[in-house]
Amino acid sequence: DTGVSQDPRHKITKRGQNVTFRCDPISEHNRLYWYRQTLGQGPEFLTYFQNEAQLEKSRLLSDRFSAERPKGSFSTLEIQRTEQGDSAMYLCASSLGTGVEKGNQPQHFGDGTRLSIL
């Protein structure tokens, strides 16, 4: 399978704990995105990388959230001091970046990490 891979698929943790999720994009894709999806809602954008550079961050991404893509390949999303409101599905997507003049390219999603805060 050469799609976007996310690990773990499910994470249950107590309030106040730190959690880290991993995303492996499609191998030739240089753009990587993180979204959050709550029940009954569409995904909401969190942050985006082109190669290893973090180019956009949503206002939804509080100081407790940090994302990295150290070598421009896989990415990690860490949530510190988790709160009840952090319970959601965290989705990763990847796409090719061909330059702004050619417009946005299709984003392909992984199956997400479902986070439950006790």
Added chain:
Amino acid sequence: QQQVKQSPQSLIVQKGGISIINCAYENTAFDYFPWYQQFPGKGPALLIAIRPDVSEKKEGRFTISFNKSAKQFSLHIMDSQPGDSATYFCAASSRQAGTALIFGKGTTLSVSS
């Protein structure tokens, strides 16, 4: 502020019928409009996408109709099948505002056999 409004929230269609889902957007800078299909426990899967230089795009049983002046676009699923039962999301993005997709709230489609 909801930039992409999707309707209906839920839809029930007979097998073989046509499913129609509508979306309206506010930001005239949007220039890419994809539709995603999502099954329970899975991530959204790209179905079909359109750019505003065309008014219609068809791929198999799926068609996007796009009305730039009305700032509306819709997904038509022809010959709907029980396997099409899923949640569908429209989305939009703008080169000017970065590449983040702005999603609608979704439509849950049930195709009865």
